[in-house]
Amino acid sequence: MKNILIVGAGGxxxxxxxxxxxxxxxxxxxxxxxxxxxxxxKVKDGPFYVSxxxxxxxxxxxxxxxxxxxxxxxxxxxxxxGEHNPQLAWKINMGxxxxxxxxxxxKNCAVFTPSSIGAFGxxxxxxxxxxxxxxxxxxxxxxxxxxxxxxxxxxxxxxxVDTRSVRFPGIISNVTLPGGGTTDYAVDIFYEAIRNKxxxxxxxxxxxxxxxxxxxxIDAAINIMEADPSKLIHRNSFNxxxxxxxxxxxxxxxKKHIPDFVMDYDVDPIRQKIADSWPDNMDDxxxxxxxxxxxxxNLSDMTKDMIEVLSKRLKK
Numbered sequence: 001m002k003n004i005l006i007v008g009a010g011g012x013x014x015x016x017x018x019x020x021x022x023x024x025x026x027x028x029x030x031x032x033x034x035x036x037x038x039x040x041x042k043v044k045d046g047p048f049y050v051s052x053x054x055x056x057x058x059x060x061x062x063x064x065x066x067x068x069x070x071x072x073x074x075x076x077x078x079x080x081x082g083e084h085n086p087q088l089a090w091k092i093n094m095g096x097x098x099x100x101x102x103x104x105x106x107k108n109c110a111v112f113t114p115s116s117i118g119a120f121g122x123x124x125x126x127x128x129x130x131x132x133x134x135x136x137x138x139x140x141x142x143x144x145x146x147x148x149x150x151x152x153x154x155x156x157x158x159x160x161v162d163t164r165s166v167r168f169p170g171i172i173s174n175v176t177l178p179g180g181g182t183t184d185y186a187v188d189i190f191y192e193a194i195r196n197k198x199x200x201x202x203x204x205x206x207x208x209x210x211x212x213x214x215x216x217x218i219d220a221a222i223n224i225m226e227a228d229p230s231k232l233i234h235r236n237s238f239n240x241x242x243x244x245x246x247x248x249x250x251x252x253x254x255k256k257h258i259p260d261f262v263m264d265y266d267v268d269p270i271r272q273k274i275a276d277s278w279p280d281n282m283d284d285x286x287x288x289x290x291x292x293x294x295x296x297x298n299l300s301d302m303t304k305d306m307i308e309v310l311s312k313r314l315k316k
Contacts, residue, residue: 001070001110001225004030005063007053007100008075010039012176013114013168013217017072018043020218031066033059040176053096060103070225073100073113078181079141080271086140093144094151101155101163110162112225113152115237117169117210118182119145122277129279131239131286138277152236164224165237167282169210171217172302174309182274186211186250190306193254193261194314201247202268208280212242213297213305220293227291234286242295243302244281253303 004025009018009032019042021030032043033051047066051058053075062068075096082089097113104111120129121136135146145167152163170183177187185201186209192199212220220240251263287293297305 001025002029003066003068004070004072005059005066005068006030006032006072006074007059007096008034008073009043009048010034010036011074011076012171012173013214013221014072014074015040015043015176016173016214017074017218017221018046020222022046024222031062031068033062053099054092056099056103059099060107063103063107063109068107068109070110071100071104071112072221073097073111076114076144077141079118079139079274080182080268082141083139083270083274089140090144093141094147097148097151101151101161104161104163105155105159110164110225111152111155112221113148113163113165114221115145115149115165115167116141117167117278117282118142118274119149119167119237120277120279124279126278126280129239129282131234131283139274142277149236156235162229164227164232164235166220166224166240166287167237168217168220169212169241169243169282171212171214172306173214174306175214182271182278183209183211185247189247189250189254189263190310191314193258194307194311197258197261199251199261199263200266201263202266202271203247203275204265204267204272205248206246207272207275208244208246209275210241210244210279210281212240212295213302216242216295216297219296220287223293224287224291231290233290238287238290238293239282239284240287240293240295241282241284242297243299245299249299250303253299254307257304257307
């Protein structure tokens with residue numbers, strides 16, 4: 001990677017990936033785009049364009065102007081929000097991907113597009129979910145992610161486009177607010193614990209889900225694109241795992257720092273159904289073997305860092 005384009009840079013992953021990539025490759029070598037200009041100022045601290053990911057012509061012009069060799073396509077309507085408008089979710093999720101792949105084919109770029117635990121479904125083994133297994137998701141978000149994996153593999157085998165991807169679990173960030181996902185309780189809980197010492201969880205007790213702290217997610221997105229392509233077997237897409245917990249386990253960790261914190265439940269049936277169809281934890285041995293995946297944060301480390309960072313910010 002020398003000249004990088006991040007499409008959808010204002011989102012949860014993009015806003016932090018931008019900073020890390022600019023630290024590594026230089027401010028002017030990482031170009032960002034987003035549909036909105038009202039986003040994290042750090043995303044705009046370098047080449048930035050207000051651009052719709054569905055506008056292939058403008059994307060191609062940006063790729064040409066900046067001699068882009070790597071595209072990070074991060075555009076997606078997330079799981080719970082997508083269920084309220086599945087037609088729009090498909091249009092956005094697949095439209096942005098197809099534009100990125102076609103431009104990459106024409107301009108000889110590599111492409112990273114994140115997949116998700118949402119690509120799995122109720123018939124998938126939920127414990128230690130294999131790298132290669134049945135994938136029958138029951139959300140439009142999941143359907144688009146499976147389709148994206150297949151389409152990315154197709155562009156690699158058919159046209160030689162260097163496509164790579166990871167299946168992210170739920171991502172916990174201390175920078176960006178939740179964006180309508182099923183795993184968002186694991187971010188919400190910290191804000192409410194610090195502000196009100198109470199949180200009402202929208203998932204029921206005992207709902208285990210794969211999770212990951214944002215610094216590890218950023219490392220995964222960068223490391224796979226920097227990996228030796230000759231060692232990659234799966235490409236689209238690798239399981240990556242770091243944490244697996246249920247709401248009570250996370251609440252108990254929070255209590256170690258905020259002893260009078262309490263949590264109750266008001267289950268959202270839509271998000272609960274989605275969560276029940278996803279893995280408890282994924283087998284990420286392929287990522288570890290093929291490109292050295294190795295997360296740094298456990299549940300205790302993540303909780304401590306989240307509370308320290310958010311406490312300083314929210315009490316200003």
